[in-house]
Amino acid sequence: MPPDRAQTLRDAVGLGLAVGLYGVAFGAAADAAGLDVWQALVLSAVMFTGASQFALIGVLGAGGSALAAVGSALLLGTRNTVYGVRLVPLLRPRGRLRRAGTAHWVIDETTALALAAPDRAMAGLAFLVGGATLYLTWNATTVVGALGAAALGGTARAALDAVVPAAFLALLWPRLGRAFPEPAVQRRVALGGAVVALALTPFVPPGVQVVTAVVAVALAGRPRRAVAS
Amino acid sequence: MSATWTAVLVASAGCYLLKLAGLSVPAAWVEQPWVARVVDFVPAALLAALVVVQGLTSGDEIVVDGRLAGLAVAALALALRAPFIVVLLLAGAAGALVHVVVG
Numbered sequence: 001m002p003p004d005r006a007q008t009l010r011d012a013v014g015l016g017l018a019v020g021l022y023g024v025a026f027g028a029a030a031d032a033a034g035l036d037v038w039q040a041l042v043l044s045a046v047m048f049t050g051a052s053q054f055a056l057i058g059v060l061g062a063g064g065s066a067l068a069a070v071g072s073a074l075l076l077g078t079r080n081t082v083y084g085v086r087l088v089p090l091l092r093p094r095g096r097l098r099r100a101g102t103a104h105w106v107i108d109e110t111t112a113l114a115l116a117a118p119d120r121a122m123a124g125l126a127f128l129v130g131g132a133t134l135y136l137t138w139n140a141t142t143v144v145g146a147l148g149a150a151a152l153g154g155t156a157r158a159a160l161d162a163v164v165p166a167a168f169l170a171l172l173w174p175r176l177g178r179a180f181p182e183p184a185v186q187r188r189v190a191l192g193g194a195v196v197a198l199a200l201t202p203f204v205p206p207g208v209q210v211v212t213a214v215v216a217v218a219l220a221g222r223p224r225r226a227v228a229s
Numbered sequence: 230m231s232a233t234w235t236a237v238l239v240a241s242a243g244c245y246l247l248k249l250a251g252l253s254v255p256a257a258w259v260e261q262p263w264v265a266r267v268v269d270f271v272p273a274a275l276l277a278a279l280v281v282v283q284g285l286t287s288g289d290e291i292v293v294d295g296r297l298a299g300l301a302v303a304a305l306a307l308a309l310r311a312p313f314i315v316v317l318l319l320a321g322a323a324g325a326l327v328h329v330v331v332g
Contacts, residue, residue: 088251155325162295171272175272197278
């Protein structure tokens with residue numbers, strides 16, 4: 001096997017397994033939010049985009065309405081649209097069926113794998129192998145987490161309650177670091193979102209403050225070429 | 230159908246359509262500078278809101294309990310570049326400890 005191909009396969013399987021294990025946390029959090037194992041599994045199998053899944057159960061778990069929950073999940077899902085646009089020239093999915101299938105696996109991890117691959121053939125391989133590994137692991141671990149959490153007692157429940165906000169922090173953290181463009185602006189927007197959500201909490205129905213926090217995006221200012229500084 | 234199932238199914242279908250749209254619409258629609266700008270920063274605003282809502286609120290009240298200890302420990306672990314699973318286990322341990330100590 002050529003070294004490029006072996007390296008691409010190793011990266012794709014490694015990332016798929018590592019991130020897929022995180023499904024345990026999702027399954028457990030879904031149970032804590034009051035979802036049953038089937039609802040957790042449908043989210044992992046059909047929605048299959050971690051941040052949106054966590055947002056949906058986060059809002060429902062906080063007692064929020066279905067509308068606020070769906071709104072949060074969709075807002076977080078918009079970045080997958082942008083990933084799709086970036087992937088088209090790399091993957092060139094031909095035909096309606098292939099496009100429909102490819103779309104299902106367009107997420108943070110598969111996009112990163114495809115963009116990091118040395119050429120187009122390797123990009124397709126990385127997308128497919130990484131996507132398959134992650135999909136299978138993520139769904140299996142979701143069930144394990146949901147069933148495991150359902151069997152927990154009081155102290156373990158308290159532990160789980162502390163895991164959910166930490167999971168959101170872990171999803172947020174890399175966006176605030178140097179690996180992302182404009183980390184200072186990302187931090188400003190994050191802080192703004194947190195302040196808006198906390199300030200609104202006593203006044204709006206649960207979950208609405210999460211969707212409303214999106215106004216903090218205004219703190220990012222205009223697109224770069226128009227920014228004075 | 231329960232509200233939870235409705236939310237699960239509608240949001241799942243919507244998230245799929247957002248993915249499909251990326252592969253289907255002309256790139257120029259999505260590559261407007263202001264669209265890219267908003268999409269780049271939506272996750273930061275929403276995830277930060279979810280951190281505080283999950284960590285510090287209960288219903289319409291602001292509540293400080295073991296979850297805040299879990300967040301502090303998680304932040305420290307993330308700063309030290311601990312892997313995801315380790316971050317979550319440490320946060321859970323901190324939450325459980327506060328629960329046992331405070332009761």
